[in-house]
Structures are given as structure tokens and as C-alpha cells.
Amino acid sequence: MEKSKLKELVARIEKLPTLPVVVTRINAMVQNPKTSAREVGAAIATDPSLSAKVLRLVNSAYFGFPSQISSVSHATTILGFNAIHNLALSATVFQLFHDNGAEELFDRRAFWEHSLGVGVLARMLAEKVRYPDKEEAFTAGLIHDVGKIVLDQFVHEEFRTVVSLVRQNNLLLYEAEAQVLGLNHANVGYILGQKWNLPKKLQDPMAYHHAPGLSKYNPQLTGIIHLADIFCRTLKIGNGGDNRVPPLNKEAVADFKLTSADIEYLKTNSEKEIEKAEIFLDMV
Template sequence: MLNPKLKAMIRRIDDLPTLPRTVFRITEMINNPRSSARDLAQVITDDQVLTARLLRLVNSSFYGFPQRITTITRAIVLLGFDAIRHLLLTTSVFDIFSDRKSELQVAREKLWDHSLGCAVAAKVIGKQIRHDKIEELFVCALLHDIGKIVSMVYAQEDYAAVTRLAAEKNILLFEAEAALLEYTHADIGRLLAERWNLPNMVADVIVYHHTPDQAGPYAKEAAVVHLADIFCRALQLGSGGDHRMPALDTAAWDLLQLDETDIAPMLAEVESGFNDISPFTDAIVTAATA
């Protein structure tokens, strides 16, 4: 379903930042129970930029370690594998959001907040349903609107027309895109996911976060991100460029087997979780720009 306009846009995004190879190597390594902290440190220190940034982050006030951490091995031992991977992924995704070319800085910051809020919410929902891959859910949610960044930066006129239509008719950006452009941010997300060789689960959640019933084997994960998106919009954490609430997909809700009484404690946890992660984001900004 590649229409020519979408293809042309994809050709222009050669200079879009990519997720560094190192991030994928690290993901594979962490999934291997036989990897040691030293193996992991070896891979990270091969990438000088990542090494410098990681050390700046672990020495930031967010972690507040009493002594200065000077080696990656020490950072891994102190923080653990999962936290390190999480950190690397979040900083890498942040790079994509902080491309300084576009003047729409505020819109991008709001989209980053929306993405981060969804990521926090996906974790909260994942915990509630006892999902076995909570960190993956975080990543899926963090990237679910990545297609919007591309439109914002590389198809500014289209994006302006779409946000205007969404505001005028009080409809979702997703619906406005379908009406005006013959492609949506989910389609762009699919192409990016292929280009970046993202795991199938992440790719499918990006594509189906508005239509979780079509997500096939990853229907549950798509349902988590669909609900996380609704939570985030309800709590007004950031903005995805539109103001309309997506209708709850009842099949998705049923699939999660949640109870109505779970909503209040989950929303409260999303609110506090988002506040907790804000200093972390500030630390990322400092580490990325210092």
C-alpha cells in the first residue's frame, strides 16, 4: 500500500537520525543470559559518543551517586542491565526528537512528552496485567508516534494542513491524515520500523496502535499502547498534535482483562511515574547537549 507521495517522502528522510547499531547489539546481548557486565561494557565503549553520554547521565543528579562513576563497567554493575538498555534506548530516541533543523521545537517537545507519558503508562498497564516484557512495552509506546516526527520535519505543509483539519473538525490526527493525505503516521512508522530493523513487536505496535484489533500476534501489546495513549491524553501529558480522544476499542479492553476499578490506581501511578521520570529527561537533555 505504498503510495507515491509516501515513497517520495521516505526517500527524503535519508538524513533522519537512525537508532545507533550499538543499541541493537546491546539489546541482543542483554537477552542472552550468558553475557557479562564486561561483555556489555566492551560493546558500549566501542561507541565513544554513547560512552560519554552514559557516564554524564549516571553522574547526573537524577541518580545522585555519592562518588563519581568513571567506568562503564561500574555503571552497569550499579544500575543493572535493563536500566542501561533502557537508558541507551531513551537517549537514542530522544536524539530523533531533538533534530534541530525544524523550527517547531515546542510541538516536538510536546510530542516527546506525549511519547514519554505513553511509555510510562504502558509500563503501568503492563505491570497491572503481569505482562512478561514490560521494558519492551516501554519502547513500543515511546516509539508509537515516531511517524508524526517525520511528517512534522519533512512534510511541514501536509502536517500543518492535517493539524488544522483535526482542530477544525475535532477529529484525530490519524483521521485527518486519512482524509487529506492517503497515508497516516502509522504508515510512515511502518516504513521507519523496517528501515531500522526494529523487532516485529515494536513495528506492529507502531502500525496498529489506532487499530489494535488488526495487530495479529501482538494484539495484546497494541492494546496496551492504545490504552496508554488514551491515559496520556486524558492526563494531558504532552500532546500528539490533536485534541480528540480516540474511542476505546472494546475488544482491546476485553483482551487486557482489566477491571473498571483498576483505572483510578493506574492513572494515579502514571501521573506520579511521569513526574518521577521528568528529572531523568532533563538529565538526558543535558547529556545530549553538553
């Protein structure tokens, strides 16, 4: 693709929907060390539909708290504001790209299942490798491929060529995207992360999950998402729009020191964990 077309494409992507005002406010709040959990709770409480979603999630089997949590402020105290921020983000990102009635070029249900699977496996991996925030790992997994939806919705005709190339030549989506568009869904993720002013630690996994060596701000989480993506494809959980398993960057995951017992644990428990997280699929 010529430079001018690529520029035009980037300009089109930059016009994408913004996050709801309240989520943008929370984004800024969590990046300010002076913010208190109460302030974050109060910000969410200003948006009734977001509050309802957060409460539904907090009271679901995903968290499995023994008793009912009936207010956002209570939820914020229990989970901490980072986790609440991640919940708010997870509950809203996919809604922005809700079914717009147009023809979809790949199976959305399978795509959400892939995203959910990567989120859940990332959360499990985070625990194994002692990443400090497992809800952040879940959110990063859930949103890692959102660039694909963007390309399908906003660059639809060109994306049609991408998808047929994937099918004809059994390519990975990101390979075909690069060939046809001159950029891939992870590059789109980079643009989105900046546009939405997400914390850098959440931007990197979206932008570099296929090239984790490039992550500057959060190589550990980027490596986790890279590995969770490959796990999900190997275990055939959902489908992200292509059928091959991308190569594993061994260097990016070497520090994880996963044992074969760890891998066995992930394999046997992922299904059960994914079931508990299915509630997130109701939100999209």
C-alpha cells in the same frame, strides 16, 4: 493523494536518519539468543556519550537504586541486557529528530510530555497485566508517536495542511494524515521500525497502536500502548498534536481484566511516576 506521490513520500521517509552505529549493534545483539549481558555492556562502553546517558538514567530517581552505579557493565548486570538496550534506544531515538531549527507545526514540549506519559502509563500497565518486560513497555510508549515528528520534519509542507485540517475539523492527527498524505504516523512508525531493524516486538506497538487488532508479533504490548495513549489523552497529560480521544478497541484490552481499583491506582499514581521519569525529557 495519487499513488506516485505516495511512493515519493515513502521514498523520502526511507531516507531518514539511521540509529547510531552502537545502538544498531545492540539491536542486533539483543535479537541473538547467544548474546551475553557482558557483551552488550561492552558495546555501550565503546560510545562515551551513550555510556554517560545510560549511567545518568540508571542513577536517576526513575530506577531509585539505593547506591551509585558507576559503570555500564555494573548497570547491565543489575538491569539485564534487555533493559539496557531499551534505555539506549530511548536515549537516542529522539536525538535523531532533535530541533532542526525549522518552524514546528505542533507544540513539541507538549508532545514529549504526551510520549513520556504514555511510556510511564505503559510501564505501570505492564506491571498490572504482568507483561514480562516493563522497561520495554516504557520504551515502546516513549517512541510510539515518533512518526509525527518525522512527518513534521521531512514532509513539512504537506504536514502543514494536516495540522490545519486537524484544527478546522477537530480531527485526530491520524485521520487528517490519512486524508492528506495517504498514510499516517503509525505507518511511518512501521517504516522506521523496519529501517532501524528494531525487534519485531517493539515494531508492532509503533505501527499498530491505533489498530491493535493488527499486531501479529506483540498484541499484548500493542494493546498496552493503545490503552496508555487513550489514558493519557483522557487524563490530559501532555498533548500529541490533536484534541480528541480516539476510540478504545475493547477487544484488544479485554484480556487485561483491569478492575476499577486498577484504574484508580493508575490515575492517582501516574503523576508521581511521570515526575520520576522527567529525566528522559532532558535527553531530547
